Amino acid sequence: EVQLVETGGGLVRPGSSLKLSCATSGFTFSNTWMNWVRQAPGKGLEWVALIKDKYSNYEANYAESVKGRFTISRDDSKSRVYLQMNTLRDQDTATYYCTRGHRYNHYFDYWGQGVMVTVSS
Amino acid sequence: DIVLTQSPVLAVSLGQRATISCRASQSVSISSINLMHWYQQKPGQQPKLLIYRASNLASGIPARFSGSGSGTDFTLTIDPVQADDIAAYYCQQSRESPHTFGAGTKLELK
Numbered sequence: 725e726v727q728l729v730e731t732g733g734g735l736v737r738p739g740s741s742l743k744l745s746c747a748t749s750g751f752t753f754s755n756t757w758m759n760w761v762r763q764a765p766g767k768g769l770e771w772v773a774l775i776k777d778k779y780s781n782y783e784a785n786y787a788e789s790v791k792g793r794f795t796i797s798r799d800d801s802k803s804r805v806y807l808q809m810n811t812l813r814d815q816d817t818a819t820y821y822c823t824r825g826h827r828y829n830h831y832f833d834y835w836g837q838g839v840m841v842t843v844s845s
Numbered sequence: 846d847i848v849l850t851q852s853p854v855l856a857v858s859l860g861q862r863a864t865i866s867c868r869a870s871q872s873v874s875i876s877s878i879n880l881m882h883w884y885q886q887k888p889g890q891q892p893k894l895l896i897y898r899a900s901n902l903a904s905g906i907p908a909r910f911s912g913s914g915s916g917t918d919f920t921l922t923i924d925p926v927q928a929d930d931i932a933a934y935y936c937q938q939s940r941e942s943p944h945t946f947g948a949g950t951k952l953e954l955k
Contacts, residue, residue, distance in 0.1 A: 768935065768946055768947070768948045768949045769884075769892065769935055769937070769946040769949075770946065771943055771944050771945070771946070785942055787943050788943070821891055821892070826897070829878075829880060829882075829897065829898060829939055830880070830939030830944050831882040831894060831897045831898075831937065831939060832882075832884075832892075832894060832937075833894050833897070833903065834894075835891040835892055835893070836891065837890075837891055838891050
């Protein structure tokens with residue numbers, strides 16, 4: 725059974741940092757492309773970041789709204805993907821979902837339960 | 846960025862057909878591959894993949910869900926609608942990065 729479990733959310737001040745973690749199981753993590761997708765309270769879905777696998781040199785892509793502030797990474801030995809979030813803003817407040825992405829067609833076939841990040845003074 | 850437009854709300858009666866549309870600001874098809882996907886999200890839950898590449902049913906999804914369309918116009922059909930289908934439905938394109946989502950359609954009971 726495929727499982728994605730996010731941790732690391734919480735309440736932080738604007739300008740601070742937070743690192744999310746996503747533990748995965750039930751599939752071959754090392755050759756899977758992974759993403760983070762977020763959802764602000766009462767709003768729609770927004771793709772945040774993608775990290776490809778070793779065969780694609782771990783290439784990372786980001787939404788313009790987080791480029792330069794967020795960093796996606798992975799540890800294939802632990803089957804985990806991370807999202808380092810720096811210089812957080814109020815508008816980063818959202819539930820963050822870890823998702824498994826289809827390599828070629830870029831749809832998200834499995835989602836974690838999500839972790840809440842609240843940025844507020 | 847490719848913008849996906851969905852109607853905010855659709856009211857249907859149980860047992861009837863629901864047709865949810867998604868229109869893209871430019872084509873999301875490459876040759877015969879339609880890079881449009883659909884998700885269902887119930888309150889308090891994570892989204893779930895329903896349809897990929899416009900018309901392919903994801904694993905474990907009931908056959909009352911179907912998808913169609915190409916180019917810029919796509920449709921998710923639920924027939925017949927059951928009480929468990931009351932949720933928000935999102936389309937997502939993967940023709941170009943960023944892989945954008947529509948704003949969602951809330952399916953409500955009439």
